[in-house]
Amino acid sequence: MALLTKKDASLILDPLADNNPITIQVLGICSALAITAELKASVVMAISVIFVLGVGNVVISLMRNVIPSKIRIIVQLIVVATLVIIVDQVLKAFAYELSKTLSVFVGLIITNCIIMGRFEAFALGNGPWKSFLDGIGNALGYGVILIIVGFFRELLGSGTLFGYKVLGDPVKMTGLYSTGYENNGFMIIPPAALIVVGIIIWVQRSRNTALIEDN
Amino acid sequence: MLEHIELFFKSIFIDNMVFAVFLGMCSYLAVSKKVATAVGLGAAVIFVLAVTVPLNWLLDQYLLRDGALVWLGPEYADYNLSFLSFILFIATIATMVQLVEIVVEKFSPSLYNSLGIFLPLIAVNCAILGGSLFMQSREIATLGLAVNYGISSGIGWFLAILAIAAIREKIRYSNVPPPLRGLGITFIITGLMGIGFQSFGGMLTGGDDGAAPVEETTAQKTEKEEKEIKEEIDEKEISYNDAVKEYK
Numbered sequence: 001m002a003l004l005t006k007k008d009a010s011l012i013l014d015p016l017a018d019n020n021p022i023t024i025q026v027l028g029i030c031s032a033l034a035i036t037a038e039l040k041a042s043v044v045m046a047i048s049v050i051f052v053l054g055v056g057n058v059v060i061s062l063m064r065n066v067i068p069s070k071i072r073i074i075v076q077l078i079v080v081a082t083l084v085i086i087v088d089q090v091l092k093a094f095a096y097e098l099s100k101t102l103s104v105f106v107g108l109i110i111t112n113c114i115i116m117g118r119f120e121a122f123a124l125g126n127g128p129w130k131s132f133l134d135g136i137g138n139a140l141g142y143g144v145i146l147i148i149v150g151f152f153r154e155l156l157g158s159g160t161l162f163g164y165k166v167l168g169d170p171v172k173m174t175g176l177y178s179t180g181y182e183n184n185g186f187m188i189i190p191p192a193a194l195i196v197v198g199i200i201i202w203v204q205r206s207r208n209t210a211l212i213e214d215n
Numbered sequence: 216m217l218e219h220i221e222l223f224f225k226s227i228f229i230d231n232m233v234f235a236v237f238l239g240m241c242s243y244l245a246v247s248k249k250v251a252t253a254v255g256l257g258a259a260v261i262f263v264l265a266v267t268v269p270l271n272w273l274l275d276q277y278l279l280r281d282g283a284l285v286w287l288g289p290e291y292a293d294y295n296l297s298f299l300s301f302i303l304f305i306a307t308i309a310t311m312v313q314l315v316e317i318v319v320e321k322f323s324p325s326l327y328n329s330l331g332i333f334l335p336l337i338a339v340n341c342a343i344l345g346g347s348l349f350m351q352s353r354e355i356a357t358l359g360l361a362v363n364y365g366i367s368s369g370i371g372w373f374l375a376i377l378a379i380a381a382i383r384e385k386i387r388y389s390n391v392p393p394p395l396r397g398l399g400i401t402f403i404i405t406g407l408m409g410i411g412f413q414s415f416g417g418m419l420t421g422g423d424d425g426a427a428p429v430e431e432t433t434a435q436k437t438e439k440e441e442k443e444i445k446e447e448i449d450e451k452e453i454s455y456n457d458a459v460k461e462y463k
Contacts, residue, residue, distance in 0.1 A: 026398060029240040030341035073338060074309045081302040089298060104348035107301050111341040113241040190235055191409025198395070198402035205394035212393045 011133040015141035018208060021114045022145045023201045028114030033149070033193035035105050040162050042150030044091070044098055046143030048106065050136060052083045053115055057135030060123040067124075076119045077110065084109045114142055149196045157187030219363050222355075226367040229416055232342045233375035234409035236349075239342030243376050244401060253380035254373075256337075261369030263337050264346045267311050268365030269358055271304050271347040279303065297351075304347045312338040342372050379405060 021027045028049075035041045059079050060067075067075050088106045091099040099106065109115065118138050123131040154160055159167040159176075168175015170183060186192055205211045232238045239260070246256045277283055279300050284291035320327040337343060346368050355361050382404055391400050 023398070026244050027241060029244065030238055030345075033237040033240070074306070074313075077305050077309055077338070078302065081305050085298060085301050088301070104345060104352055107348050108238070108341050108345055110301055110305055111339050111344045113339060113341075116339045189410070189413060190237065191406040191413065193237070194402050194406030194409060198399050198406065201399040201402060202392075202395050205399065209394070212396060 008130065008133055011130060012137035012140070015134075015138040016144060017141075017204075018211070020141045020145065020204075021117075021138050022142055022197065023204055024211060025114075025117065027117045028112045028142050029197075030108060030112060033197065034190060035102055036146060036150040036193050036196075037153050037157065037188055037190075038101070038163075039147070039150040039154045041098065041101050042146040043143075044095070045102065045105070046139070046146050048087045048091075049109060049112065049114070049142055050139040051087060052080065052109055053118060053135040053139040054132055055135075056080055056083055056115060057118060057123040057131040058128045060119045061126060061128045061131035064124050072124070073116075076116060080110050080115055114138060145197070145200065148200060149193055152196055153187045153192060156184045157192070159183050219360065222360055222363055223367045224418065226364055227371040227374065228412065229418060230349075230368070230371075231375060231412050232345065232368050232372040233405070234412040236345065238345035239340045239372055242337075242340050243372075243379065243405075244398065247376050247380040247383055247401070250377065250380045250384060253376045257369075257373030257376050259337055260340065260342060260372050261366060263308075263312060263315065263343055264365040264369035264372075265362065266315070266365070267308050267343060268346050268350050268368075269361045270307050270311065272350055272355060272358060272361035274303055274307065275300065275351050300348075300351060305344060308343050308347070309338045342368075375408075378408065 015021055019025065022029060035045050056079055060076060063075070084107065087109070088099070091102070091106060118135060122134045126134070151161070155166070159165060159170060165175075167181070168177045170177050187196075230236065233240065233243055242256060247253050275283070275297075277286065279296045281295040281297065282292050283296070284294045316327075346365060349368075350361055350364055355364055379401065383401060386400060386404075395403070
């Protein structure tokens with residue numbers, strides 16, 4: 001346990017629930033919602049953000065004493081943009097179909113508020129190891145929400161998970177479909193993502209009443 | 216001319232930045248508590264989009280895309296620098312935002328005071344970078360269309376934040392279940408508004424079933440739209456009156 005003290009562990013675990021970047025800090029919603037119609041895209045997006053935020057936090061933390069505070073936003077943007085270009089090129093090389101699905105949203109990781117938010121709030125004031133944990137923790141918190149939303153949208157909207165027909169075949173009327181079940185096309189359209197996130201927030205704040213806002 | 220009009224309405228209603236592709240959601244949620252601030256941020260977004268999209272179009276056309284460097288000489292025809300587009304686009308945006316901030320501070324301190332805090336935020340507003348990236352991926356053909364695209368998608372974002380701010384001002388007086396207060400209800404309302412905006416989808420593309428029914432539906436939609444706008448205006452007046460009362 002020398003590697004992870006209690007404080008370090010809380011850096012990773014807090015953002016998963018009570019300080020979640022999406023539902024509590026309201027960061028990084030931009031790219032979170034549009035790509036969650038399929039579970040696969042959500043998982044890839046989550047992994048990309050974990051990579052960018054983990055590495056980016058370390059880089060910024062190492063440079064925190066030499067960055068002039070006036071131009072720090074531009075420096076941060078350049079660091080993120082470089083990392084995102086790496087992710088984009090890797091995706092294009094190894095998962096071309098998927099990178100077409102994600103289209104501009106890979107590029108939009110650059111302006112994902114989670115990343116700038118964590119750079120500003122944490123990496124600029126803490127050492128590299130702590131920043132790395134903080135980055136991984138927040139990106140995981142982001143990924144968890146993404147995967148939950150992707151899971152429900154794909155399951156209820158298309159009746160599949162990762163493209164596998166887990167509920168049976170709607171054309172041949174097997175599995176659940178033989179009982180008259182139908183896919184909810186509503187879950188596929190973009191606004192459904194917002195409503196699913198709204199419901200996640202509802203559930204989370206009902207369980208932990210300390211998080212309720214005044215208004 | 217027709218393609219300009221088509222692009223204009225398409226980017227405002229069908230491909231609305233907020234409701235169709237969820238861009239700029241962070242500032243959309245954070246700065247939509249009051250109509251006045253929402254208007255300030257919305258105006259700044261329109262302005263910055265109108266400047267950065269054409270600039271990035273020029274960059275894309277003459278520097279980045281496959282074979283774009285051919286104007287330097289035939290030996291450059293094979294270069295494809297499009298992998299650099301993220302970093303160049305964001306650099307343009309950050310520089311432009313900084314420049315706009317300096318210019319506005321110098322020439323209009325009152326505007327700077329009302330916009331001031333929002334301008335740096337805009338550099339990391341996904342709607343701005345998203346505008347440039349969609350401009351690239353949708354292959355907007357001319358500079359004029361790029362200007363049009365920047366302005367109209369900015370207007371779309373402006374409308375969205377104005378509407379949600381007006382609704383949030385009203386919702387303060389409603390009895391929302393406590394766990395949904397604030398963020399939760401805003402998400403769900405945005406989702407419902409998004410479903411409403413989905414109905415604009417047939418406005419320009421629904422020509423498959425013959426002309427007559429399409430005309431009918433568009434007429435209905437414009438009626439609905441007018442109603443919505445009227446309602447919005449009414450709401451704004453009410454909240455304005457409230458604000459005046461509070462001020463007194």
